[in-house]
Amino acid sequence: MIRKIVFACLAGSLALGASACNTVKGAGQDIESVGQAGDEAIN
Known part of the structure; x- marks a missing residue:
């Protein structure tokens, strides 16, 4: 039983961790695109 x-807790943690990585990756891409847009606006 234990x-x-x-096992259920570990599986849940793995699923949440994987989705968090995708979220952080997406946020990083968003920040990068804002930086590129700023560079293009300056030039």
Whole structure:
């Protein structure tokens, strides 16, 4: 029983961690595109 609970917690943590990485990656791409747009506006 405890093994099932631990496995479920680990699986949930892995799923949340994977989605968080995608979110951070997307935010990084957004910030990068804003920086590029600023560079183009200055030039």
